[in-house]
Amino acid sequence: GAVVSQHPSWVICKSGTSVKIECRSLDFQATTMFWYRQFPKQSLMLMATSNEGSKATYEQGVEKDKFLINHASLTLSTLTVTSAHPEDSSFYICSASKGAGYNEQFFGPGTRLTVL
Amino acid sequence: AQRVTQPEKLLSVFKGAPVELKCNYSYSGSPELFWYVQYSRQRLQLLLRHISRESIKGFTADLNKGETSFHLKKPFAQEEDSAMYYCALTQGGSEKLVFGKGTKLTVNP
Numbered sequence: 001g002a003v004v005s006q007h008p009s010w011v012i013c014k015s016g017t018s019v020k021i022e023c024r025s026l027d028f029q030a031t032t033m034f035w036y037r038q039f040p041k042q043s044l045m046l047m048a049t050s051n052e053g054s055k056a057t058y059e060q061g062v063e064k065d066k067f068l069i070n071h072a073s074l075t076l077s078t079l080t081v082t083s084a085h086p087e088d089s090s091f092y093i094c095s096a097s098k099g100a101g102y103n104e105q106f107f108g109p110g111t112r113l114t115v116l
Numbered sequence: 117a118q119r120v121t122q123p124e125k126l127l128s129v130f131k132g133a134p135v136e137l138k139c140n141y142s143y144s145g146s147p148e149l150f151w152y153v154q155y156s157r158q159r160l161q162l163l164l165r166h167i168s169r170e171s172i173k174g175f176t177a178d179l180n181k182g183e184t185s186f187h188l189k190k191p192f193a194q195e196e197d198s199a200m201y202y203c204a205l206t207q208g209g210s211e212k213l214v215f216g217k218g219t220k221l222t223v224n225p
Contacts (some may be wrong), residue, residue, distance in 0.1 A: 004159075032211055034211075034212070034213070042217065043202065043215045043216060043217040043218050044160075044202070044213075044215045045215075046212060046213065046214075049211075049212060093159075093160070095160075097211050103148060103165075103167075103206065103211065104162055104165075105162075105211070105213060107159045107160040107161065108159065109158075109159045110159065
């Protein structure tokens, strides 16, 4: 159990358009979901933490208006990259947690975003 | 601010040799330490955590608070151990993970 999916697995878009990435916990309810960004050959950088039904908490330096996060249910969180630019091209990974008592994050496979 | 340092970007060993992936952290409180592994074309997954004191796939890691280290060790490396390894920590009850930059381990036949 504890499978997390992401959709799409890759996306190519034109500069100025918005892209939505979905993160779903398939077989458990995720009280908290996390969004990371990973540049080539670099580590994961936490972008934001989202809890179901409340506003996401963004890490320092992450633009809230650019990276919109919605955690509408206990199994779904979405990340929308608004007005995407080439510098937003990256690998976006989500993870989900069953709760603080478990203290383990289950990771999605990631979404490769390429902005032309 | 909390930080996780993995000094080796790349580590290459031969099959059957011992392997140690280094991890040091800086955090004033009592962190929880983890090792995550990412095999080729697969997602990141938890390998082990210090609180469990377990051995997974032959790997162990001991938290040394005096040296602020959490090195990952395996006495006899296998080719299937080749992967990217990330050391990470959470701080004081928070679920937020802080990752090191990762070490790519290659086990040669």
